[in-house]
Amino acid sequence: MANSSQNISQSRPKNIIVMIGDGMGPAxxxxxxxxxxxxxxxEVEQTVFDRLLVGMASTYPATVSGYVTDSAASATALSTGIKSYNGAISVDVEKRPLTTLLEKAKTLGLSTGIAVSSQVNHATPAAFLTHNENRKNYIEIAQSYLDTDADVILGGGQRYFSAELLSQFTAKGYQHITDFSQLDTLSSPKVLGLFADVQLPWVIDTKQAHHLGALTQKSLELLSQNPNGFVLLIEGSLIDWAGHSNDIATAMAEMDGFAHSIEIVEQFVRQQKDTLMIITADHNTGGLSVGANDEYVWKPAVLHKVKASPDVIAAKAIAAQAWQAIVTKQLGFEPNSQEFTLLNNARMQGNEAMAISLRKLIDVYSNTGWTTLGHTGDDVQVFASGPGAKLFSGHQDNTDIANKIFSLLPSSAQ
Structure with a gap:
């Protein structure tokens, strides 16, 4: 009997870290x-994803929304264990609030936090922190965070937090910071860190910064101060945004940033022994294919030569007379005359058209394929490490992931 109870205690983690690669389908x-x-x-070397893979998960939303989920419905499933409609922020199909993982953790005396690369009031973090019938109610969602009592809120989204709202946060004891350099000044929760107007900068444009990694490291440091433990959500949000743009160079850089954050958490799990990490995607975005056009080849070397996001390259090209030289240098390859003609036509239409044209050109040179600018209904992968990790093996639904995590929480307040 002693061995049995000991096994149970060893399999119940003190800390739980949920990591979501938004839009990160298996491709x-x-x-x-x-x-x-x-x-x-x-050999083709393993990545952190290969190392931690344990299972798969289906992602479909409530019947009313069909088979292809959005981030709100999938985050609601992952946060509450209940399926809802696309656009729902932790409310059921009748728009009634559902208890979230972070809310439940709070009642049990655990610390809670989120660290994301989108705005902090975007669909995924919102579904872990609050409730709303529509993910697009950004101002309402930001205001509702006052009542969540979360210990750490880190990401983008300055535009949604008015001076009055920020003063209410500071009145509740929150430290409000807006620059990554200020992370070093934090020695205790509570903190509201808003580091950009909306999203954090693209990794491809700030390669050495490791912004999400820095937020991850600080979150672990602050939340670890609670002897009862913590539950933390970390989201590589912008993988999805790059997928929606069919932007392979930017997407791979975002994957690299997310992988870096995973490795920080993986190291924490190895050292602490009492922490469970679960990583998954909320859905697949863009219908990415590794190879295209009946040609059995994919050329990632092309992506490593791209020096900035197509958005940034487009802006530089539009602002300069000798734009062809700038494009060639930034892409790392020289388009042919026909391609330059297409780029010039796009350049005349403005930044967005130019960026789209650049993305398509990178696809051609790397032989990357896409099927949609939206989401697809594919299953996603599940990765895990630490006490309780075996629970997530095999095939499951996204609601199962949440319910398994709920089962690992302490049975009563500590």
């Missing part, structure tokens, strides 16, 4: 493996 982790491969070696 993304495959592409990332080849993107990170060392071409000087015969």
């Amino acid at each position: 993304y982790t495959s592409a990332y493996r080849y993107y990170k491969d060392n071409p000087e070696t015969e």
Whole structure:
């Protein structure tokens, strides 16, 4: 009997870290493996995703929304264990509030937090923190965070937090910071860190910064101060945004940023022994295919040469007379005359048209395929490590992931 109870206590984690790669369908982790491969070696090296893979999950929303989920419905499933309609922020199909993982953790005496690369009031973090009938009610969602009592809220979204709202946060004891350098000044919760107007900068444009990694590291440091434990959500939000734009160079850089954050958490799990990490995607975005046009090849080396996001390259090209030289230097390859003509036509139409044209050109040179600018209904992968990780093996639904996590929480307040 002693051994049995000991096994139960060992399998129940003190801390739980949920990591979501938004839009990160299986093709993304495959592409990332080849993107990170060392071409000087015969073998294709494993990535952190290969190392931690344990299962798969279905992602479909409530029947009313069909088979293809949005981020709100999937985050609601992952946060509450109940399916809802696309657009729902932790409310059921009747728009009644559902208890979220972070709310339940709070009642049990655990600390809670989120660290994301989108705005902090975007669909996924919102579904873990609050309730709303529509994910687009950004101002309402930001205001509702006052009542969540979360210990750490880190990401973008300054535009949604008025001076009056920020003063209410500080009146409740929150430290409000707006620059990554201020992370070093934090030695205790509570903190509201808003580091950008909306999203954090693209990884491809700030390669050495490791912004999400920095937010991850600080969240672990602050939340670990609670002897009862904590539950933390970390989201690589912008993988999805790059997928919606069919932007392979930017998507792979975002995958790299998310992988870096996973490795920080993985190291924490190895050292602490009492922490469970679960990683998954909320859905698949863009219908990415690793290879295209009946040609059995994919060229990630092309992506490594791209020096900035197509958005940034487009802006530079539009602002300069000698734009062809700028484009060639920033892409790392020289378009042919026909391609330059297409780019010039796009350049005359403005930044968005130019960026789209650049993304399509990168697809051609890397032989990358896409099927949609939206989401698809594919199953997603599940990765885990730490006490309780085996629970997530095999095939499951996204609601199962949440219900398994709920089962691992303490049975009563500590």
